[in-house]
Amino acid sequence: MSDDVFIIGLAQHKFGRFPEKDSLDMASEIAMAALADAGMTMADIDVMGCGSLLEAGSGQRILHQIGATGIPVYNVTNACATGANAVRVAYMEIKAGISQVGLAVGFEKMGKSGLLGLAAKVAGADKKVWAPAGRTGSVMPTEGVLGSGMMPAVFAEIAMEYANNNDGVGFEQFAKVAEKSHAHSVLNPYSQYRKAFSLEEVMNAEVIAWPNTLPMCGPTGDGAAAVVIVSGEKLKTLPDDVRKRAVKISASVMTSDPWTAGGQAGPDVNTCTRMAADKAYEMAGVDPQDLDLVELHDCFATAELVHYDNLRLCEPGMAGKFIDERGPWRDGKIPVNVSGGLVSKGHPLGCTGVANLVEVGMHLRGEAGDRQIPDAKVGLTHVIGLGSTCAIHILEKVS
Amino acid sequence: MANQIPVVDYLSLDGAPHLEAQECENCGALYFGRRNACAKCFKPGPFKVRRLADTGTIRGFSIIQRAVPGLTAPYVSALVDLDGGGSVKGNIINTEPSPENIKLGMPVRLATYSLGTDDDGTEAVAFGFQPA
Known part of the structure; x- marks a missing residue:
């Protein structure tokens, strides 16, 4: 098992609504900013964790923009904990001694999404015949009927x-x-x-x-954030100005x-x-x-x-x-x-x-x-x- | 009323309407809906149907003012702890949905109402809770 893990690069996009940029623009910009902050390029990265709920599976698309080197990419989703999971998979690879340097990116392009929850599950007005479905045998969507899931x-x-x-x-x-x-x-x-x-x-x-x-x-909105993390062993080999700004996990x-x-x-x-x-x-x-x-x-x-x-x-x-x-x-x-x-x-x-x-x-x-x-x-x-x-x-x- | 169907299968319309839970025969954990095993004691079962009490208290609630399109607001969504075991989510009905009127710890009783009939004339029945 590896020793401690450190953050050596970090960046976040301003949160808000940015119709002029797509999600790849935002995520790529911030991933590159975190790499620059660490004094690194994609050539230094051994593993990537990527978190997006609405665009799951986007890690490679980001790498196709900023540097595709063949490294393993873990695309993760876990509801609102998605971003933390992206960090943690990279952290675990380093902790396990499999990788020395990891990049974790989390992003979401939501715009103005309104209420989140079960909005899509309200009963429709189509021809209907009540038929029990699912594990509780519900005959219709139950949002607002059996409490609210919003x-x-x-x-x-x-x-x-x-x-x-x-x-x-x-x-x-x-x-x-x-x-x-x-x-x-x-x-x-x-x-x-x-x-x-x-x-x-x-x-x-x-x-x-x-x-x-x-x-x-x-509020809902758009955002992107990234961190570059390294093993303690790797940190020792990095320049003074990188080591001085390192943050220990x-x-x-x-x-x-x-x-x-x-x-x-x-x-x-x-x-x-x-x-x-x-x-x-x-x-x-x-x-x-x-x-x-x-x-x-x-x-x-x-x-x-x-x-x-x-x-x-x-x-x-x-x-x-x-x-x-x-x-x-x-x-x-x-x-x-x-x-x-x-x-x-x-x-x-x-x-x-x-x-x-x-x-x-x-x-x-x-x-x-x-x-x-x-x-x-x-x-x-x-x-x-x-x-x-x-x-x-x-x-x-x-x- | 032959042509009635409960909105969910844990509402039983057999006799007086009541809620039914799946109870793990090993540890007593209660669940709604079909089970594969017990999440509390990890045994595969067996489970038996347990009739739950009609009365309970409000553990937490919210008064929804801005509902999703198609629903009428305001209405009260609540977590209800049933007397003797079982915890269920449902609306608080037949009372004014205001913070002055709905109180934490308030005793409530199961109540049912119609959700309308389908094209075959079957009436769907929902449950909620009203002040006891």
Whole structure:
């Protein structure tokens, strides 16, 4: 088995809607930017992980643009955890000693997609004869009939379950999360939206799926992000200026959702996150209180709040108090989503899980510009893919 | 009503409408839908049909204001923990869909309603939950 794995090159595209570029333009540009950042070309790369949900199987198409050398390409999809999976397959090849240098690319071209979930499954008006189908013998699409599988509703329910189990959590606390993230986004030039909202504006905005109002929902958009990672052995051979900017991957952990009673009614994103977090802290030898910043999966502001607790950023059951006391603000106890989070930055599915490593990596290098968390040494990234998957990476500044 | 069909097979219309789960005879884990094995204890089964309670409490919910095209909003989607075991997703019906009215931990009871008839005259029946 190889020693530690390090990020030596990173790049992210601005999030947003870019009709003038196609997905290959964006992914190729960012892959080349990450390579240039590492002082490398495709000639140096042993393995590629590529994540895109809507254009699965695109890794080779990118290589056909930027450098086709015959290396293995792992095209991965895993819902919203797709990008983190792309990093992890390259990481595993290096860890296994099969490869020395890996490139991971995550991208998505979504444009303005509207509500995500089960929109295609609403009953049609064709001639109909009810016939049981599928594993639950349903006679028609059940979206809106047996609850909702739409993302704003699913993550609202997850958050309300937390409110049911813990005191001091409600609509106002969820809204405060969005207020915080949008305030952070103003400093991030990569963010799709960079507009601050007052708490009142968040609470009085259009309700999408209560308690999620519009500014509490992550927008769809286009994005691309890439990292170049190397073995410790390889790092030793690289120039000083590359080594100085290297970021160590202290933990890379992935879990799927284990059986839980409640998980039969709706996705359980808590148990798999708690399992992954505990394992990641142990692997890295890091305590949650050591974290200088966290980029966690806030597809909705409601989702962010439950992960304060799942990631042990607050005392058990105290996520409401944590946001009330401004713990996750950039000048708080543990800054969370200083990028503006997915609710501001946007959530181009396959891109997200790579982009959060890029974001934390920029802070650890001291290259995050106006939004820099001063003297950041340790950071954590977290993504959830419904179905469900959790992927966590802990990154540390070297030297 | 001979010509009725449940919207999903875990709603039984045999006698008083009720929900049925597949229960692992080894560990007691409950599931909806056809099983290949038990995800909790990893045994291949067997499974038996277990009748679930008609009553339960709301564990989590959302009031959908912006629904997908073709659906009427607002409506309430909820996670309901049934008394005695079983957790199921369904709409909260026969009550005003407002945050003031729908409460966490609220006791609810199974209720059914018609989804209309097909071209052969068969009526599809759905379930939801109403305040108990």
